[in-house]
Each structure stands twice: as C-alpha cells, then as structure tokens.
Amino acid sequence: AQSVAQPEDQVNVAEGNPLTVKCTYSVSGNPYLFWYVQYPNRGLQFLLKYITGDNLVKGSYGFEAEFNKSQTSFHLKKPSALVSDSALYFCAVRDFNTDKLIFGTGTRLQVFP
Amino acid sequence: DSGVTQTPKHLITATGQRVTLRCSPRSGDLSVYWYQQSLDQGLQFLIQYYNGEERAKGNILERFSAQQFPDLHSELNLSSLELGDSALYFCASSVGTAGVSGELFFGEGSRLTVL
Numbered sequence: 001a002q003s004v005a006q007p008e009d010q011v012n013v014a015e016g017n018p019l020t021v022k023c024t025y026s027v028s029g030n031p032y033l034f035w036y037v038q039y040p041n042r043g044l045q046f047l048l049k050y051i052t053g054d055n056l057v058k059g060s061y062g063f064e065a066e067f068n069k070s071q072t073s074f075h076l077k078k079p080s081a082l083v084s085d086s087a088l089y090f091c092a093v094r095d096f097n098t099d100k101l102i103f104g105t106g107t108r109l110q111v112f113p
Numbered sequence: 114d115s116g117v118t119q120t121p122k123h124l125i126t127a128t129g130q131r132v133t134l135r136c137s138p139r140s141g142d143l144s145v146y147w148y149q150q151s152l153d154q155g156l157q158f159l160i161q162y163y164n165g166e167e168r169a170k171g172n173i174l175e176r177f178s179a180q181q182f183p184d185l186h187s188e189l190n191l192s193s194l195e196l197g198d199s200a201l202y203f204c205a206s207s208v209g210t211a212g213v214s215g216e217l218f219f220g221e222g223s224r225l226t227v228l
Binding site: 101 | 115117144146155156158163169171203205207215216218219220222
C-alpha cells in the first residue's frame with residue numbers, strides 16, 4: 001500500500017534562511033507526489049506535484065521540491081523563508097487504485113522574524 | 114478560492130444528534146472526496162464518489178454515510194454523534210479517477226463541534 005511519512009512534527013527556521021520540510025514515500029511503481037499547505041482555519045492549498053520528468057519541481061509561493069528515487073524522498077524546499085510561510089504542510093501520494101490522496105501527518109513550519 | 118464550496122462552515126450540536134454536511138465541487142469535477150481532520154489523527158480519508166457512484170471507502174464509521182447527487186454535489190451524513198466526532202470535515206474535488214494532473218481541490222471545511 002502507498003504511504004508517505006513526514007518525520008518532523010515541527011520545523012523552525014529564521015526568516016531569510018533556507019527551509020526544508022521532509023517527506024519520504026513508500027509505493028510500488030512510480031509515485032505521484034504532492035505538497036499541500038494549510039493556513040490556520042483554512043482548507044488545504046495545492047503547492048506542487050511530481051508526476052514524471054525533472055526531479056526538481058517548482059510550485060507556488062517560491063516553493064520547490066526535489067524527487068529522489070534512490071532515497072524515496074520528496075522534500076519541500078524554499079531558498080529564503082518568509083514569516084508568512086508559517087503554516088501546516090502536508091505531503092501526499094496518489095493511490096493508483098482509486099484517485100484519492102494519502103496524506104502524511106503534517107509538519108508545522110514556524111518561521112521566526 | 115478553490116471553487117469547492119462547503120456548508121455549513123461551523124456547526125455545534127449535541128451527542129446523539131445527526132448532521133448533514135454539504136459540498137459543491139468545482140465546475141466540471143466529477144470526483145468528490147471527504148476527509149476528516151482531527152488534532153490527533155491528521156487527515157483521514159473517509160469516502161470518494163465519482164459521477165454519483167461510490168468509488169473508494171476509507172476509515173468511515175457505520176454511523177456516517179454519504180452520497181453524490183445527479184448535479185454532482187455531495188452530502189456527508191453523520192448520525193448518533195459522539196464527542197470524538199468533533200473535527201474539521203473537508204470536501205475535495207478533482208476532474209476524475211483518471212485525471213492526469215491528479216491534484217485535489219479542497220473546500221474550506223466544516224468544523225463540527227459535538228458537546
């Protein structure tokens with residue numbers, strides 16, 4: 001069965017510093033991977049996805065993610081963090097048998113001024 | 114704005130009661146998904162409908178049921194409510210089961226509080 005893991009409950013970073021939010025996956029076959037962000041009292045917003053092609057995927061709000069097949073990882077990155085990036089981030093993998101997304105447990109990103 | 118509309122935004126009710134949550138998917142989307150988000154269990158997939166038919170079932174309790182209507186809107190019915198049902202319920206939609214892009218578009222959620 002497909003699954004994703006987010007090993008960190010919280011990531012703290014200073015504004016202006018690079019940030020990384022980690023995600024590893026477990027799938028049989030080629031994975032379809034996604035990152036979503038959730039701001040307080042809001043729904044989930046799509047950030048980016050990896051389907052195939054270039055291992056570095058660029059998304060919304062300056063975020064990017066690197067797909068690494070050998071390490072089964074799909075880490076979310078941003079070169080320079082903003083305080084407004086503080087939110088809950090979810091990694092997800094698509095279930096090929098249906099169409100649903102299977103989400104990780106989420107990582108809370110806190111960016112300090 | 115994702116284009117997915119959920120009502121009500123907030124709902125407070127008592128144990129043993131029944132509530133209905135409503136979702137209107139994005140225009141043209143045939144698939145509707147329901148997720149439950151609670152503090153201690155993250156995002157749990159409940160059920161998926163595609164063009165009116167149940168497509169996949171997740172960790173949905175027998176006290177819960179859902180359906181998708183001909184106009185593609187969906188309703189999630191929660192009955193015999195318990196304190197532990199208090200959560201944020203999200204609806205999401207996508208083009209279909211074989212959508213190339215695959216991303217889901219989420220509504221703002223319905224926050225249910227059971228007292």
